[in-house]
Amino acid sequence: MSGPKDAKPKQGGRQSMAEQPPLERIRNFFEVPLGYTPEQAMLEASRCIQCKKPLCVGGCPVNINIPWFVRLIAEGKFSEAARKIKETNGLPAVCGRVCPQEDQCEKVCIIGKKGDPVSIGRLERFAADYEREHGEAELPEIPKWTGKRAAVVGAGPAGLTVASDLVKKGHKVTVFEALHTAGGVLMYGIPEFRLPKKIVQSEVEFLKRMGVEIVLNAVVGKLETIDELLADGYGAVFVGSGAGLPNFMNLSGENLIGVYSANEYLTRVNLMKAYLFPEFDTPVIRGRKVTVFGGGNTAMDSARTALRLCPEEVTIVYRRSREELPVRVEEVHHGEEEGLRFQFLTAPKRFTGDRDGRLIAVECVKMVLGEPDESGRRRPSEVKGSEFQIETDVAIVAIGNGANPLIPQTTPDIKVNKWGNITVDQDTGRTSKKGVFSGGDIVRGGATVILAMGDGRRAADSMHEYLMTGAW
């Protein structure tokens, strides 16, 4: 048997993490990186020099006490390490897997100046997994009920963080979630092979054990409006409804059969488990040749999902060049190992289909990069006459999401900006409406799990203050 690569602990240097071999993993939806062994975790943790002024903590959006938990791991106190992380981050098993650590804590780690930084993310994941798998997750102490209630709209990372923080302060919290499962993008967007759904669900279960009430199938705005929640005895409301409105490119043929938004494709496969069709009832068109448009996390997740649904060829078409790809390097590396192709400096023009309206090809055009634009990235423009066809029967449009309009539509006194994102006071998460707070993707547009959680944390602090004092 060809074992997973790099599974053995090695002395000195960064411990690499065992992974499912590429050819094996593209035939399944199991997680790709397999996690550290306890020996590896202790060796890796001992690389940390326990800085007096740890730069890593400043690089973490929620300022986890990194050296402390890393030291606990080095000492073999794994569950204690997990508890230390949970003081500031309620979802360590999730964040250890999906945070872009290379741009945050690990980017500034002092060890990284001369070699590879301490693998903070992998250690975070290890501690959280260890605690969960050994049934050592302890319920925090819940203070006596303050007599106050809070409502949370949306059970994504932002909403779940608010719920967790507020019950720990003694409030009763009800989370209203539109879908049939809690977790937001963690459940419907990010694929199983990057974030196993049972991990997300065990975090949700933990919250419930702490006393958070979660009401599923509850679309706020349709079932009850925010004003009704406020009138119903909820002293404060947090809106964490996410950025769930898929953008399309407005090209001819975009409604042909086989053209999906990334949201639809991923929702079918992840939330509805179309990869297990017909055992599960929701189908997805697998296709032979899949083309994905976009360069972010969502594009990469769609493409790597497509690779597992066994078409012959999966290609990412991106307007700019490899250097501008906004996705994590690790993901590009994983994708390429799995056989993913890239077509850089290319943009789609129109889709063509057969007589039944099924997609058969996409016409693309070559691009060149010009001067940098406001975002600092070089602006692409078309090369005249460079049109060419890509044969494809599934196309996935992954060019980002707009703000979910439902809440602002049904609660007009919550102010939004011109893109429909709710505007808040940065430090407190307060919206323009008294008693209503917000954070996460509905405020920031598409951002990250940890930023959504950071927003949730800040909002929970000011909600607590507002609930207790009534001062706005």
Added chain:
Amino acid sequence: MYEITEKQELAHTVYLYKIKAPLIAKKRRAGQFVVLRMNEHGERIPLTIVDSDEKAGTITIIVQEVGKSTAILGDMGAGDSILDVVGPLGKPTHIENFGVAVCVGGGIGTAPVLPIAKALKAAGNKVISIIGARTKGLLILEKEMKEASDELWVTTDDGSCGHHGFVTQVLQNFINEGMKIGCVVGIGPVPMMRAVANTTRPYKLLTVVSLNPIMVDGTGMCGSCRVTIGRKNQFVCVDGPEFNGHEVDFDELIMRNRSYIKEEKSAMEEFTYHEGDKCYERCDK
């Protein structure tokens, strides 16, 4: 879990269900729908809310068995529970006094027409309804539609009941006779809605249709339900389900509704295979 409190067979493979969902029953308005998921392995399917009873806390839906999900529902009865019911989704019908409102229901489409006819009537309209089906045995809600309307016309494709022909022929007659029509509501199979829109288009009669694309979430998050309306892409679950029939690209909707035709067939075959006996019973009736 949402309990089924009552089930009636309205026609061959067409059932009416009352489902316990008190908050939805309180909030829903004519034209809105729910998304159901029967069990852990199930799809999410949209169904119009036909009626509700706020006191009993129930909503009424009417379903025809057309694929695996509706067949699973068809096998459920009073006392059984549906795993997920989400709603009320979509925008309510725009109701006002148009003077004369013609409500056209084709096949199972009569179900969503009923609450709209009631609401139009309550708003002071003279409601003239036309309901049609392939054959007499498939006609539904005749009595209820009669109660909700000032006049009711019935058509069947095979002439087994009422006018022999299509609903659009009756509608055309009204127009030819010079009836002053303020608004036409047409709901049924997509080709029927297209025919209604084509009938009224030359006269520029306000025509409302209710679309039934394939949905996943039903909350505007996926775009599965997109349809071109007046050259613009619209999400039926949040921007609809009702649109101006003269602006809808019906051909595109018909095409998109066939996206999973292969998969649906194989799922259905597998299902009837496993449920062998029952299917035999059902087909034999």
